[in-house]
Amino acid sequence: MDDMYREVILDHYKHPRNYGKLEPADISYEDDNPLCGDRIRIDIRLDENDRVKEAAFSGKGCAISQASASMLTEEILGKSLDEIKQIGKEQILELLGIELGPTRLKCALLSLKVLKAGAYGITDADN
Amino acid sequence: MDDMYREVILDHYKHPRNYGKLEPADISYEDDNPLCGDRIRIDIRLDENDRVKEAAFSGKGCAISQASASMLTEEILGKSLDEIKQIGKEQILELLGIELGPTRLKCALLSLKVLKAGAYGITDADN
Amino acid sequence: MTDSLDLSNLRADFPVLAREIKPGVPLVYLDSTATSQKPAAVIEAMNNYYRLSNANIHRGVHTLAEEATALYEGARERIAKFINAKSAQEIVYTRNTTESINLVAYSWGRANIKAGDVIVITEMEHHSNIVPWQMLAAEKNARLVVIPVTDDGELNLSRFESILEMGPKIVCLTHMSNVLGTINPVAQIAEKAHAVRALVLVDGAQSVPHLPVDTQSLGADFLAFSAHKMCGPTGIGVLWGRKELLEAMPPFLGGGDMIRRVTLTEFRVNDLPHKFEAGTPAIAEAVGFGAAIDYLVSAGMGAVSGHEREIIAYALDRLEEVPGVKVYGPRAERKGGVAAFTLDGVHPHDIAQILDTRGIAVRAGHHCAMPLHERFGLPATARASFYLYNTQAEVDRLVDGLYEVKKLFA
Amino acid sequence: MTDSLDLSNLRADFPVLAREIKPGVPLVYLDSTATSQKPAAVIEAMNNYYRLSNANIHRGVHTLAEEATALYEGARERIAKFINAKSAQEIVYTRNTTESINLVAYSWGRANIKAGDVIVITEMEHHSNIVPWQMLAAEKNARLVVIPVTDDGELNLSRFESILEMGPKIVCLTHMSNVLGTINPVAQIAEKAHAVRALVLVDGAQSVPHLPVDTQSLGADFLAFSAHKMCGPTGIGVLWGRKELLEAMPPFLGGGDMIRRVTLTEFRVNDLPHKFEAGTPAIAEAVGFGAAIDYLVSAGMGAVSGHEREIIAYALDRLEEVPGVKVYGPRAERKGGVAAFTLDGVHPHDIAQILDTRGIAVRAGHHCAMPLHERFGLPATARASFYLYNTQAEVDRLVDGLYEVKKLFA
């Protein structure tokens, strides 16, 4: 009903894809948005060509951050790390299909931030 | 011509009464208005009844501060120290015969401030 | 509705309340704890200042400078009267509550706090009344001790009693919590603090706008508040302090107007309150603040707080009827017009966002009170807050909106 | 008049210029160095903000909060562009130039200045660029060394060379003197300072409003300026600093918005520029500042400074024709639109007061530059200062007024 919460977002929020943890994983990263307390962890397993074979997310937060994480774990299947590094803000917004103000943008982009930190091999969650 | 500089003020400024120093004096006090650099000293000699026998002022500054000092040295002749302590802001403004904004008020009242500090026997010029 | 507040007329005083968020969707502004809306009289006062009298103050001899000075200092007099200060010299203009508290932490704090000294804050403080004391404590190796909050959202006063035995130097507490709405018993706390010779700094950011506050009976030594939360403009706040204390404190910021005399080797400070007002101050904002004070005085602070008591009572009743809603803090009788709440299964950000599409402005997050949220195990809450211009009909729209949120997330 | 400034239209942009001081006596505002007048566009921008979008910024999810945040941050972007900053993160909002300088003295200064270190200022500084360094030097037992001013009102650069041999940590100087109008060779001084690894803080209170200033060629490490002197509102100023420096500096004021996270035992600072913006900032004022920047950009800073060069040249010619008038500072080619002067036998306060009765607003006093006045053996000067809206006809009225003053005091 509200543009802001298109069916697809609520669907991903209520029925998150790839929710859970992969242990062991090739790449794991976790971070939060201190403004709202949202916290997201993403785990990735790579195939022999270093492409994403499996991806999972866990954590909790608002519909926007959870839905974007859920969509992202679907989106990156089969992608190489280099391809992941190319993913931009616009793609996430396209996936969500909505416009967001600066505050909610941070929610929407949290999972991308976590994913990229993982892809770049950053290990300290605090920066 | 300008209300602000009634004849009488300009007259006192151009022809100050009791200008100079009394040495020795029974009471001497000096202070300044740091905002404009005006500086005034007042010297007083008392008679056997502790009334003002002679008064003089020195220093330099704007027409308002000089004229009010000049008028004040005339005004206090024959007055006791207690009577001097009673002199208020209104009396000075009456002598000057003009209205003044807050900044110029400080110029007008500098001589009164100096006179009273002297009458109260304050000796530190700094406060 | 109280008799003394004529709401329909009063709402017309606030231009923004006529705003529609989308065509046909009028604004329901329930975020006054973050910042209040401004009556036209306040906006116009600043307008007129800029259009007629704008000049730099003090030392100016020309007409505009004298007018600006009179307006700036006249506002100070009215603020002093509003909180029943003994003298306008006790009113120091700052940018906001935050700067007021920092001023004390820097000036009084750096001069008086030594290694091992105890500084007391509470668990319900806004970050602005936490971080300055953390910085001071870290610098001086002092101890920061915290009065905890009970499950009901009140200060744990028996713990306070034992903290007093540590001989604290200063007790810093909020008069009214910006999350729980709790109104703290400042006079009682101050009496005990003074008995062990501790000073008391009161964060009045939420109390001065909403309750009658009288500095001569409050018991505080310092009181900090912001114009923007009380119908006034952004960019200006006040530190009130007892004159003897302010006089004994070293200056904070150095520069124009805070000095009497400067040579290349030294300076001598100016009289209060100018000693603490370095540089060109927020002149237009002081003018606007003065107009805000006039506005609140004519509404009557008793009427304002009475109105808020009624509306929060109504709001708590209605909110608690929504299944899954939980409101934090004390019961209506013991708090101001703030309702921070959660709704099961829906993140506060989502609540706020969906309410916004219906024109309803509430805040979501930690409201700059992270330790308090941690105390209640919450990452965030949604918060509806009320002021003199809010109505029960607006509470109804909020509750309707929450039912819609539930439906969407069902 | 320069081609690019259409003065008759431009004057109409400033409502206060239509003011009459007494019936039939129009205002001649010659005090822009103290504070400038504001165009209607600036006043209206703040008006609209309060009437339509007023809300607290950051973290707000509702429409008003998002609008307010966009307006607040949008202004920062335009300010960054105006001084050609590398990034808007280098723009820290403060109250005014004075607070900007104090921020550096407190944050950078307390972290970097040790006993015996040398801090350099100049003899022509405003108190705001003297007192913060005196306070820092006193606290840290550092040495404050002063670049003297020549009889022509310029910095004594050979003395500066020998001061450099003392290995100073920071050189703090004004870009343009608010009394003499002297425009200092900042790039040249900065190059020499940087060669001995000293930082350079530039007081841009008078330059940013009047000259094109490009932080990428200026040579400064910090630049401080105030909105109210450049067509903007009171209550807001800027500290620009090189990002690496700002990033390395500890926070200044503690509170809301300057943190990322707070627990009862510690806090973590937020990213630039928020790290230095504690508490609810001057939001409406940022909006007004943005509008002022737009106004100056559309007038063109080249045109503004060209206009002022012409008017000061004309003013100096006309003033010097009045017997007994002495103007201080360099010749017109080497200075901005400021003429501080004395008139034999008449105190500057009397000059200003009599001019005021003719509608002419000039300032009298030490203009917060006591050491400079002492240098020239003057307790005070009268000062006429010009901005984009002033005309040669106004200079003529000033000169006529001075002849009247002379007649009165003859």
Ligand SMILES: Cc1ncc(COP(=O)(O)O)c(C=O)c1O
């Ligand atoms: C050169 C200079 N520096 C600093 C200041 C102080 O500016 P503000 O009062 O806006 O802090 C001024 C203005 O008076 C000035 O002219």
Ligand SMILES: Cc1ncc(COP(=O)(O)O)c(C=O)c1O
């Ligand atoms: C209780 C309390 N203290 C302090 C503040 C900080 O006020 P400001 O942001 O105006 O400095 C606020 C406002 O958010 C508050 O609610």
